[in-house]
Amino acid sequence: MPMHNTTKLMILGLLLLPFVLDTDIVEVLSEEMPMISIQTDNGSTNVEISIENAKLEGNQLIVDQPQVVTLNLRFLDSSGAPIEHVNYNFVITDVNGNIVHKIHEAHAHDATSSYSLLFSDTGSFTITIDVEGAGAPPYDTRYSGSASSTIAVTPEFPLSVMAIMAAVVGIGVVATRFKNRLTVNK
Numbered sequence: 001m002p003m004h005n006t007t008k009l010m011i012l013g014l015l016l017l018p019f020v021l022d023t024d025i026v027e028v029l030s031e032e033m034p035m036i037s038i039q040t041d042n043g044s045t046n047v048e049i050s051i052e053n054a055k056l057e058g059n060q061l062i063v064d065q066p067q068v069v070t071l072n073l074r075f076l077d078s079s080g081a082p083i084e085h086v087n088y089n090f091v092i093t094d095v096n097g098n099i100v101h102k103i104h105e106a107h108a109h110d111a112t113s114s115y116s117l118l119f120s121d122t123g124s125f126t127i128t129i130d131v132e133g134a135g136a137p138p139y140d141t142r143y144s145g146s147a148s149s150t151i152a153v154t155p156e157f158p159l160s161v162m163a164i165m166a167a168v169v170g171i172g173v174v175a176t177r178f179k180n181r182l183t184v185n186k
Contacts (some may be wrong), residue, residue, distance in 0.1 A: 033072070036061060038129075040145025045083065045131050047147050054151075065153045065160040066120045071131070074114045075143075082111035083143050089130040090115075092151075095123050119153045126150050 034056030037048045046154025052070040055062040063069055075086040086108040092101040103118055119125070128148040 038147040038149045040147045042145040045143045046076040087132045091128045
């Protein structure tokens, strides 16, 4: 008789597994967006780049494809203070040098800018930000310079699909293993 109760508890645990895994997924998704900081070639400006739904591996942002993501830029001087009224050009190129996204003569009024971008292909992409300066023309070129980084776009395979597949396989294994014991104990 105690074996019968243990079996029920194991089956109940396996049935609740997707809910436990789903809770963990929500906690991971609610964490702060990963961010990298890159410096212009002359050291005058730091550009913080964060991407919604990205992962950070080392100093590289990883994005699952295909999806529209929000890319955020924040401009800081060498002391870490925000730079207002930054004028810049923003280009994303693929591994072959083809331009995927381009924003020419952009302006970050309050030191920040956001863009919605679609990454429909996988691979490595280079983000290049050319800071022309701050203020109105003629620009204050103390903050000019060029900065670049890479983003890796990987094939999509959601964690929730893996969790559901693991739960289904687990339930199938337990049901098959204890099928005979359940029918004998009736």
